[in-house]
Amino acid sequence: MAALTDSFVARLCEWVRIPSIGVDPRHHADVHESAGWLRDRLREDGWPEVEVWDHGPALPAVFACWPAEDPRAPTVLVYGHHDVQPVDPVERWDHPPFEPVISGDELLGRGASDDKGQVAMHLLGLKAHLAATGRSAPAVTLKLFVEGEEESGSPHLRKLLEDHEDQLSCDLVVFTDTALHERDAPTVNTGQRGVLGAEVTFYGGTDDVHSGRAGGAIPNPATALAKLVAALHDDDHRVRLEGFYDDVREPTAQEREDYASLPFDEERWLANNGGGARATQGEPGYTTLERIWVRPTAEVNGISGGYTGPGFKTIIPASATAKISFRLVPDQHPDKVAVQLREFVREHTPPGIRSEVGLRGEGVPPYAIRPDDPANEAVVEAMSLAFDEPVRFARAGGSGPAALLQALAGVPLVYLGATLPDDRVHAPNERVVVPLLLKGAEAAAHLWRILAQADIAKRLTR
Numbered sequence: 001m002a003a004l005t006d007s008f009v010a011r012l013c014e015w016v017r018i019p020s021i022g023v024d025p026r027h028h029a030d031v032h033e034s035a036g037w038l039r040d041r042l043r044e045d046g047w048p049e050v051e052v053w054d055h056g057p058a059l060p061a062v063f064a065c066w067p068a069e070d071p072r073a074p075t076v077l078v079y080g081h082h083d084v085q086p087v088d089p090v091e092r093w094d095h096p097p098f099e100p101v102i103s104g105d106e107l108l109g110r111g112a113s114d115d116k117g118q119v120a121m122h123l124l125g126l127k128a129h130l131a132a133t134g135r136s137a138p139a140v141t142l143k144l145f146v147e148g149e150e151e152s153g154s155p156h157l158r159k160l161l162e163d164h165e166d167q168l169s170c171d172l173v174v175f176t177d178t179a180l181h182e183r184d185a186p187t188v189n190t191g192q193r194g195v196l197g198a199e200v201t202f203y204g205g206t207d208d209v210h211s212g213r214a215g216g217a218i219p220n221p222a223t224a225l226a227k228l229v230a231a232l233h234d235d236d237h238r239v240r241l242e243g244f245y246d247d248v249r250e251p252t253a254q255e256r257e258d259y260a261s262l263p264f265d266e267e268r269w270l271a272n273n274g275g276g277a278r279a280t281q282g283e284p285g286y287t288t289l290e291r292i293w294v295r296p297t298a299e300v301n302g303i304s305g306g307y308t309g310p311g312f313k314t315i316i317p318a319s320a321t322a323k324i325s326f327r328l329v330p331d332q333h334p335d336k337v338a339v340q341l342r343e344f345v346r347e348h349t350p351p352g353i354r355s356e357v358g359l360r361g362e363g364v365p366p367y368a369i370r371p372d373d374p375a376n377e378a379v380v381e382a383m384s385l386a387f388d389e390p391v392r393f394a395r396a397g398g399s400g401p402a403a404l405l406q407a408l409a410g411v412p413l414v415y416l417g418a419t420l421p422d423d424r425v426h427a428p429n430e431r432v433v434v435p436l437l438l439k440g441a442e443a444a445a446h447l448w449r450i451l452a453q454a455d456i457a458k459r460l461t462r
């Protein structure tokens with residue numbers, strides 16, 4: 001294992017050196033280089049089928065398949081991404097972001113954690129699996145799909161998945177872009193929230209008008225919009241769209257117990273995650289972790305309208321706009337929430353005002369797997385073996401392509417990740433804790449063996 005570890009770290013450093021910033025067109029050549037780099041490593045490792053899917057406008061994705069010897073073994077698709085976030089503000093980095101540095105047991109550099117480290121973890125996991133079992137092929141048919149546009153919001157993922165439906169067919173998806181709750185509290189993530197963004201605009205007339213000549217006699221769109229925004233929540237911070245909570249699935253008693261047992265310091269959480277907020281707030285009856293993991297939200301992201309420049313302009317503005325986003329939990333659906341929002345806006349549009357609702361794309365549905373799903377139980381067992389301690393459940397408050405992958409593949413999706421929430425992903429000085437990645441690799445090695453066991457395999461493949 002020591003030799004494997006050294007080459008693992010050296011490899012990850014090599015990959016981190018490639019600045020594959022997908023959102024920046026000046027770095028698209030680097031995204032191509034990164035895909036090529038991964039393709040070459042997979043071939044080096046003996047994966048029999050390796051392809052770079054490079055049909056624009058999508059940035060290149062890498063696909064690989066290593067069939068199990070036993071044709072009845074389940075097929076597992078591992079998802080990750082090789083594009084990375086931009087590095088601004090670059091002056092806040094202690095070391096150049098694409099010159100990886102080892103410091104203690106950490107590896108620092110852009111992409112070390114999100115998500116190159118975790119993809120590399122799976123490559124190592126397979127090597128460990130083959131070495132430990134003496135096999136020449138994995139116990140399950142393994143497929144690897146590493147996209148190049150995750151940090152851009154995966155705009156072509158649906159098309160890519162549809163175009164390669166046959167190659168990507170599987171019995172289970174393993175999603176790698178996920179973290180542990182804390183270094184000393186290994187957890188298995190069981191879901192992510194969805195998101196729907198919308199822009200609500202209220203129009204009065206066609207032009208701003210003099211607030212003396214017309215003020216007091218015509219509706220003010222900014223005032224009307226402020227009332228709509230104020231009406232979004234009740235005094236208990238619950239969202240007031242009609243039917244908003246109808247499809248919300250409550251966490252299981254076991255999940256709530258697990259969340260409550262996780263180490264959590266509210267002051268520290270506020271300092272690290274609250275952006276300087278001085279107190280927490282939210283729905284009564286739910287803890288902070290529950291509020292961000294298993295409860296849906298409406299947040300006003302920005303309000304604009306009228307004159308906001310220097311000095312004063314005594315007007316009634318012609319229009320006002322609010323950008324609002326909703327985080328959704330199972331079994332809510334963005335389409336249904338969009339209908340609820342339109343109805344809410346209609347009800348809160350006063351006479352003399354015209355409203356418009358613009359949606360930001362189709363939204364991302366939420367996803368969660370039942371903790372007692374056999375595939376999830378297999379992950380818990382694999383993680384417990386690797387970390388040598390009981391593993392608890394957690395969720396993620398953010399959103400990602402898990403629901404899309406799950407819906408298109410039509411099979412369960414589980415999470416296997418070994419990074420940390422404070423890895424400073426998307427921020428200066430991104431790091432990954434190398435021993436955790438090694439444990440994650442060990443967990444993957446166990447998982448392939450466990451999933452091939454007759455009873456789980458039968459349930460997955462039937």
Ligand SMILES: [Zn+2]
Nearest residue numbers: 114115150177
């Ligand atoms: Zn990521």
